Structure formats: structure tokens, C-alpha cells
Amino acid sequence: MTRRVVFEVRDQRVWSGAAGSRGEARMLAAQRQELILERVQRSGGVRVTDLVESFAVSDMTIRRDLDALESRGAIRKVHGGAVAPSGASTEEPGFEIKAQRQEHEKHAIAREAARLVEPDSAVGLSAGTTTRTVAEYLRDVPGLTVVTNSPRVADVFYRAARPDQTVALTGGFRTPSDALVGPLALTAVRSLHLDILFLGVHGMQEQAGFTTPNLMEAETNKALVEATRTLVVVADHTKWGTVGLSTIAPLSRCDVLVTDSGLGPRACETLAERVASVRIAEGDGATEQAG
Missing domain, CATH: 3.40.50.1360 (Rossmann fold)
Known part of the structure; x- marks a missing residue:
């Protein structure tokens, strides 16, 4: 059976900071959001403060990431962080x-x-x-x-x-x-x-x-x-x-x-x-x- 790969994930980074300065390597937003989603799926929830420390980005950046993930239905934002979408395995919306x-x-x-x-x-x-x-x-x-x-x-x-x-x-x-x-x-x-x-x-x-x-x-x-x-x-x-x-x-x-x-x-x-x-x-x- 022929298998197909949609696209390949590469470790892409962009640099911020003025030329000649130390700068800072940062993940693309889509990659960071994917890693955040993996944490939510694995542990059931994440805290904004922990994500800020882990990814070395601002509080507002993380909150924008959570907004993007919530708009996809991938997470549910709560005070101070995010959790997996609510709903039991038997929940069936009309x-x-x-x-x-x-x-x-x-x-x-x-x-x-x-x-x-x-x-x-x-x-x-x-x-x-x-x-x-x-x-x-x-x-x-x-x-x-x-x-x-x-x-x-x-x-x-x-x-x-x-x-x-x-x-x-x-x-x-x-x-x-x-x-x-x-x-x-x-x-x-x-x-x-x-x-x-x-x-x-x-x-x-x-x-x-x-x-x-x-x-x-x-x-x-x-x-x-x-x-x-x-x-x-x-x-x-x-x-x-x-x-x-x-x-x-x-x-x-x-x-x-x-x-x-x-x-x-x-x-x-x-x-x-x-x-x-x-x-x-x-x-x-x-x-x-x-x-």
C-alpha cells in the first residue's frame, strides 16, 4: 500500500534582535503552538507562567498562542493557563x-x-x-x-x-x-x-x-x-x-x-x-x- 506524507517538519527558527546584538533564537509561532498542544494533550493542562519560562517568550506571546489554539477548538482557556477541551467520551452534541x-x-x-x-x-x-x-x-x-x-x-x-x-x-x-x-x-x-x-x-x-x-x-x-x-x-x-x-x-x-x-x-x-x-x-x- 502506497503511503503518503503531507509535509515534513523541519527545525526552523527565526532570529530577533538588532544586527550585531546577541539576539534570541525563537520558534515559529506554529511550531510553538504545536508543542503547547502536545503538553496539554499529555498532561491535561498547562500554566502560562510555565510556558513563558519554557519557551523564553513574553506572557502576551503565550496568551496569543493560547488564543490561536482555542480558536481551533484544540484547547480551552482557563484562568492562568489552558486545559484540554471539556467533554466526556460519551458526550454527544446535537x-x-x-x-x-x-x-x-x-x-x-x-x-x-x-x-x-x-x-x-x-x-x-x-x-x-x-x-x-x-x-x-x-x-x-x-x-x-x-x-x-x-x-x-x-x-x-x-x-x-x-x-x-x-x-x-x-x-x-x-x-x-x-x-x-x-x-x-x-x-x-x-x-x-x-x-x-x-x-x-x-x-x-x-x-x-x-x-x-x-x-x-x-x-x-x-x-x-x-x-x-x-x-x-x-x-x-x-x-x-x-x-x-x-x-x-x-x-x-x-x-x-x-x-x-x-x-x-x-x-x-x-x-x-x-x-x-x-x-x-x-x-x-x-x-x-x-x-
């Missing part, structure tokens, strides 16, 4: 709440993911706000047979009303994320043979793999993964480091991961070692460099 998060990134990811689909394909889409966005970019692909356990995804195709597209919605019980799960959904999915599956996830992490906080949704998603020839995971950068209650699949099962440029270089390296292809969606295109 569909409308999740739909408002990372909208720009979701559209870039969905646009890139849709390019992987050929006309007349059998396409599976799991439930989720990112997969619903993928559906919007698939409406004009001719001859698709679409299978989904998401009424939200199915509605995108129903509204398009293309006579050359077939949409199958599984039955089942509805979860907070508007996924249909349970025996009816499993019976429908286990008889399928899909060309490609777009899987949305709650979190992705090196040991836990791709996860969800809902046990029944995990079971349905596992069945979808088993039914497909090509697995494409669509997940924005905020999903990295988040671990839900149940694993859907290990990172190595993924054929293509489509994410966004907010993902840090070390996370990209970890994913590129385990996933056959990692694509970073940016605007109208994506970056992917062979290792």
Missing part, C-alpha cells in the same frame, strides 16, 4: 450545534472529498454534519446510488430530485446526531457492497483510532465500513486528539483522510504513517505530497 462549528473547513473538506466519486458509483454516507456537506457536493454527480443512515443526508438528495440518482435511507432508531441505528439499520447495511464510503467521526486519535460517543452508532458505522471497498474519513482538525466511547475503525483501515490545514504538523505525520492517503483541503484545492 446536530444543530455541530453544524455551526468549522463551517468553512467542512466545505473545503467536502469539496475535496467529492472529487473522489465517479459517476454511477454506489456511495455510502454516514450521519454527521460533514457528511451532510459532502452530500451537497455530490448532488450533481450523475448515476449515483446513495445509501445513508442519515435523514439529513438523504434530504439533500431528495431536494435535488435527480431522476438518475437512487437514494436508500436505512431504518432504525434516531440518535442525538440524527443517525439511524439499531437492528433495522444493521440489517440494511450488512447486505450492501459499496464502492466508496464517506465516514464522519467524533474523534480521531493514534491509539483509539476513529471514534464515536454512541455505542449503537459505532455498530452501524462498523457495518458500513465492512461493506465498502474504499473508506474515506472526512474530519476537520478539531477532531484530532478527541476520543469517543467506542472505536469505529483503526487509523490504518482508512484509505483516504480528508482534513483541513488547521491540523498540526506532528498530527499530520502520525496520520500519514497510518493512513494510505492524507489530503489537506484548502480553499479550492488540496495538498498531498508523496513520501
Whole structure:
């Protein structure tokens, strides 16, 4: 299996200070923020004073780093420092709440993911706000047979009303994320043979793999993964480091991961070692460099 590396991390430094003065070697902001994030993920929290001492930068510089990390959803700022984002492994926000998060990134990811689909394909889409966005970019692909356990995804195709597209919605019980799960959904999915599956996830992490906080949704998603020839995971950068209650699949099962440029270089390296292809969606295109 061909593996791809998104980009290589190099030890780049810039110098500040007047010419001829002692100056001071300082990391680029992106590198420093990645190291701060690693500390948060490893220990659960960091203090501003400790970071100022460790990186030999000002208090304001560290606070700007924390602002940047919080805007990515990677940390939560608290008085005097930062902690890992709150939320138990079983916490599951509703569909409308999740739909408002990372909208720009979701559209870039969905646009890139849709390019992987050929006309007349059998396409599976799991439930989720990112997969619903993928559906919007698939409406004009001719001859698709679409299978989904998401009424939200199915509605995108129903509204398009293309006579050359077939949409199958599984039955089942509805979860907070508007996924249909349970025996009816499993019976429908286990008889399928899909060309490609777009899987949305709650979190992705090196040991836990791709996860969800809902046990029944995990079971349905596992069945979808088993039914497909090509697995494409669509997940924005905020999903990295988040671990839900149940694993859907290990990172190595993924054929293509489509994410966004907010993902840090070390996370990209970890994913590129385990996933056959990692694509970073940016605007109208994506970056992917062979290792």
C-alpha cells in the first residue's frame, strides 16, 4: 500500500534582535503552538507562567498562542493557563450545534472529498454534519446510488430530485446526531457492497483510532465500513486528539483522510504513517505530497 506524507517538519527558527546584538533564537509561532498542544494533550493542562519560562517568550506571546489554539477548538482557556477541551467520551452534541462549528473547513473538506466519486458509483454516507456537506457536493454527480443512515443526508438528495440518482435511507432508531441505528439499520447495511464510503467521526486519535460517543452508532458505522471497498474519513482538525466511547475503525483501515490545514504538523505525520492517503483541503484545492 502506497503511503503518503503531507509535509515534513523541519527545525526552523527565526532570529530577533538588532544586527550585531546577541539576539534570541525563537520558534515559529506554529511550531510553538504545536508543542503547547502536545503538553496539554499529555498532561491535561498547562500554566502560562510555565510556558513563558519554557519557551523564553513574553506572557502576551503565550496568551496569543493560547488564543490561536482555542480558536481551533484544540484547547480551552482557563484562568492562568489552558486545559484540554471539556467533554466526556460519551458526550454527544446535537446536530444543530455541530453544524455551526468549522463551517468553512467542512466545505473545503467536502469539496475535496467529492472529487473522489465517479459517476454511477454506489456511495455510502454516514450521519454527521460533514457528511451532510459532502452530500451537497455530490448532488450533481450523475448515476449515483446513495445509501445513508442519515435523514439529513438523504434530504439533500431528495431536494435535488435527480431522476438518475437512487437514494436508500436505512431504518432504525434516531440518535442525538440524527443517525439511524439499531437492528433495522444493521440489517440494511450488512447486505450492501459499496464502492466508496464517506465516514464522519467524533474523534480521531493514534491509539483509539476513529471514534464515536454512541455505542449503537459505532455498530452501524462498523457495518458500513465492512461493506465498502474504499473508506474515506472526512474530519476537520478539531477532531484530532478527541476520543469517543467506542472505536469505529483503526487509523490504518482508512484509505483516504480528508482534513483541513488547521491540523498540526506532528498530527499530520502520525496520520500519514497510518493512513494510505492524507489530503489537506484548502480553499479550492488540496495538498498531498508523496513520501
